[in-house]
Amino acid sequence: MRVKLKVNGYWVDVDVEPHETLLNVLRDKLKIRSVKYGCGIGECGSCTVLLDGRPVTSCLVLVAGLDGASVETADYIAKTELGTRIVDALLLEGAIQCGYCTPGFLVTIYAALKSGVIKRGDSEEVAKAISGNICRCTGYVNITKAVRRVVEELASSTS
Amino acid sequence: MLSINRVNTYRIPFTFEYYRPRTLREALELLRSVEEARVIAGGTDLLVDMKFRRAEPKALVDVSKLEELRFVRLAGSYVEIGSAVTLQELVESELVRARLPLLWEAVNSMASWQVRNIATIGGNICNASPAADTAPPLLAYEARLLLTSLDGVREVGIGEFFVGPKRSTIRSDEILQLIRVPLHPTGYGWSFKKISRTSFDIAKISVAVLLKTVEGKIKDPRVAFGAVAPTPVRARSTERAIEGVSLEEALEIGPRFVERDIAPIDDVRSTAWYRREVARAILRDSLRVAYERSLSSG
Numbered sequence: 001m002r003v004k005l006k007v008n009g010y011w012v013d014v015d016v017e018p019h020e021t022l023l024n025v026l027r028d029k030l031k032i033r034s035v036k037y038g039c040g041i042g043e044c045g046s047c048t049v050l051l052d053g054r055p056v057t058s059c060l061v062l063v064a065g066l067d068g069a070s071v072e073t074a075d076y077i078a079k080t081e082l083g084t085r086i087v088d089a090l091l092l093e094g095a096i097q098c099g100y101c102t103p104g105f106l107v108t109i110y111a112a113l114k115s116g117v118i119k120r121g122d123s124e125e126v127a128k129a130i131s132g133n134i135c136r137c138t139g140y141v142n143i144t145k146a147v148r149r150v151v152e153e154l155a156s157s158t159s
Numbered sequence: 160m161l162s163i164n165r166v167n168t169y170r171i172p173f174t175f176e177y178y179r180p181r182t183l184r185e186a187l188e189l190l191r192s193v194e195e196a197r198v199i200a201g202g203t204d205l206l207v208d209m210k211f212r213r214a215e216p217k218a219l220v221d222v223s224k225l226e227e228l229r230f231v232r233l234a235g236s237y238v239e240i241g242s243a244v245t246l247q248e249l250v251e252s253e254l255v256r257a258r259l260p261l262l263w264e265a266v267n268s269m270a271s272w273q274v275r276n277i278a279t280i281g282g283n284i285c286n287a288s289p290a291a292d293t294a295p296p297l298l299a300y301e302a303r304l305l306l307t308s309l310d311g312v313r314e315v316g317i318g319e320f321f322v323g324p325k326r327s328t329i330r331s332d333e334i335l336q337l338i339r340v341p342l343h344p345t346g347y348g349w350s351f352k353k354i355s356r357t358s359f360d361i362a363k364i365s366v367a368v369l370l371k372t373v374e375g376k377i378k379d380p381r382v383a384f385g386a387v388a389p390t391p392v393r394a395r396s397t398e399r400a401i402e403g404v405s406l407e408e409a410l411e412i413g414p415r416f417v418e419r420d421i422a423p424i425d426d427v428r429s430t431a432w433y434r435r436e437v438a439r440a441i442l443r444d445s446l447r448v449a450y451e452r453s454l455s456s457g
Contacts (some may be wrong), residue, residue, distance in 0.1 A: 001177075006446025018177035018219070021206070024170060029356045041207045042274050054247070054276045059168070060203050061277060065221045108272065117272070132271025 001066045008076035009031070012035060013064075022058035022066065026073060034103045036077035038134070045133030048104040055111040057132070062138045074103030077110050086110055087148040097137035103152050105133050109147055113154070121151030168210045176218035180236070183227040183334065186220050187309050190332045193218045198334055200243050201278040203270075204286045220437040222334060223279065229372035231255060237343055242281025242335040246270065249280060258342050260295040261349040261367055268353060269293075281335045284320070287327040288361075294321070294391030295367035296351060298383035308333040321390035346452030347371045350445035353385070354437055356428070362386045363429040364437050368445040372453045376403050382413075382442065387421040387434050394420035397442070406450045413446060 003016050005041060007030060014029055023040075026032045026049065035058060038046030039054050042057040049058045050072040077083040086109050089095075112118040112129040119125070126147045127140070176193065180186040190196055195217040199205050202223075208214035222228055227242035231252045238258050239250070249266045256263045268277060269292045283293045284304065294317070302317045306329055317338075320327050329335065343349070343457050353365035365385035371378045380401050382394040400416040402407040423434035 017174060019171040019174045021171070024317075037169050042203055042212060042271075042277075045271065045273060051276070055273050056276045057273045060206050060274070062177065062199070062202060062206070062219075065223065067179075067180055070273055079413075112272075129272060132238070132273040 001064060003063060003065060004113070005063075005068075006070035008072055010016045014062045018062070018064050020063050022049065022061040022063045022071065025063045026058060026071070032073050032075065034073050036100055036103055038071075038100070038104075040121055041127060043134070044101070045146065046072075046104045047100055048107040048133065050107060050111060053111070053115075055108050055132075072107075080110075080122075082150075083110055085150050086113070086146070089149040089153075090143070093142045093145040093146040093149060094145075095138055095142035097152075101133060101135045101137075105130065105135070105143060108133050109150075113147075113150065118147060118151065121148040123148075166211055168207075171206065171209050172212060173209075173215060175216055177221065178218065179221045179224065181225075183222075183225055183330035183336070184308065186222050186225065186334060187307065187332070189218075189220045190334070191309060193220070196220050197331075197441065198222055198285070200285075201245065202282075203274050204282060204288070205413065222281075223284055226349040228281070228334075228336065233258070234339075235334075236318075237339045238342060240280055240338045240340065242284075242337060243279050244281075245276060246278050246280065246283070247275035250275065253354070257341055258341055259296075259300065261299060261351055261369055262293065264351040265292050265296045265351070265365075265367065266293075280338060284317075284338070285327065285329060285335050287321050287323075287325050289321075289388060289390055290362045290386035291326050291391060292353065292362060292365055292385060295365055295385045297338065297340065298370040298393050299349075299367045299381040299392055300340050300343070301381075302338050304338055305336045306330075306333045306456075307336040312336070314339075318393060323389045328416070342372070344369075346453060346456055347419070348378075348449035348451065348456060350448035350452070352441045352445050352448075354441060359395070361428065364423075364434050364441065365446050366441050368442075368449040370449050370453060372406075373451060375405055375447075377401050377406065377409050378403065380409075383436060384417075384419075386428075387423040387438055389422065392420060394442075395451040396420055399452075401446070405444065409446050409450075410443050413442055417442055 036046035038044035198217040228241040353362040370380040397416040423431040
């Protein structure tokens with residue numbers, strides 16, 4: 001069946017099978033490789049993308065049901081102003097080691113900052129927002145610091 | 160019991176027919192006419208089962224976008240929640256937060272943000288997991304479920320809905336249309352607690368408590384547990400034991416009666432022994448919290 005999706009700002013028509021997930025189609029048909037396959041069962045958050053503006057684990061979404069939906073992925077978000085800030089902060093704080101989880105974190109952090117789920121940037125607030133993203137290298141300390149850095153930058157740039 | 164996960168979870172390993180009806184009626188007709196069709200809402204449980212081949216439906220009827228199932232509204236002395244409302248939408252609902260604080264607290268503790276954005280309350284109920292976190296609060300509120308088929312609507316109390324692990328009284332041609340939850344009763348304190356490996360993991364044990372206090376005595380206590388019996392359960396003998404007693408007495412008596420109400424098992428998440436011990440402990444914690452809240456809510 002054919003499904004129309006707005007992916008990273010562009011409308012695309014894709015031929016999909018009923019059993020294909022959003023993750024399958026983004027990676028294999030649209031060749032967007034920033035979307036990572038981790039656990040495949042919605043626990044690790046590596047495959048996080050924005051679906052109609054909300055972060056979801058794309059491994060648990062049937063693409064056949066998404067006709068007309070909009071999808072944004074990490075590589076696109078990284079080029080936005082806020083996304084660039086987040087990437088820079090992750091680099092500066094040493095919040096990336098192997099990097100496999102990073103695109104998922106970027107998407108979640110971006111959504112959380114944009115929607116106000118993260119406002120103050122304290123560790124409790126950040127921990128709740130990113131609890132759906134697993135990092136097996138850094139232990140979250142530097143990731144949390146990076147988020148706080150972005151929150152502080154945004155506060156000082158608007159004041 | 161422990162085995163290496165050799166399943167490739169990247170793909171669903173088989174195909175099936177997929178239907179996205181535009182109306183509830185169309186969905187109900189599909190359930191009648193298509194062989195071995197299953198309802199899918201968010202799919203966060205079903206798709207995992209399919210990846211592991213624990214479920215192999217021949218056809219899926221997707222109800223997640225049906226407007227007729229997507230509302231949260233005040234209806235007289237009830238809050239009515241459409242079954243395809245996502246868990247995150249419930250967390251963001253001011254109505255749920257203000258009028259069903261016990262349910263709100265449970266949903267706020269469920270899954271991750273990403274999964275809450277997909278998973279629905281109807282899915283959580285209809286999967287009938289003994290560990291479903293929406294169940295203990297709905298049992299305590301004595302919610303009612305509206306099940307619709309082409310034959311009409313029937314209403315069942317949530318206490319009669321669950322019959323065993325992953326088994327409920329819903330028929331294969333029925334769709335859970337909405338959940339009718341009586342408003343949080345005035346002056347009642349509440350508490351939802353769960354123990355799990357991480358906050359968004361499946362509960363090893365969960366408890367919901369609703370009670371009021373009259374002159375320092377507990378009145379109309381409602382206690383419901385998750386993950387300690389084949390279904391989510393009301394703890395009726397515990398409730399009777401603590402009716403009309405002080406908090407101190409309830410903390411002493413309540414935990415002794417819990418064992419009569421639960422039937423925990425050993426599984427990968429916990430042992431039965433651990434669940435029994437922890438059931439007593441979180442009951443005590445929850446009674447204390449609910450009691451204090453009942454005092455401050457007047």
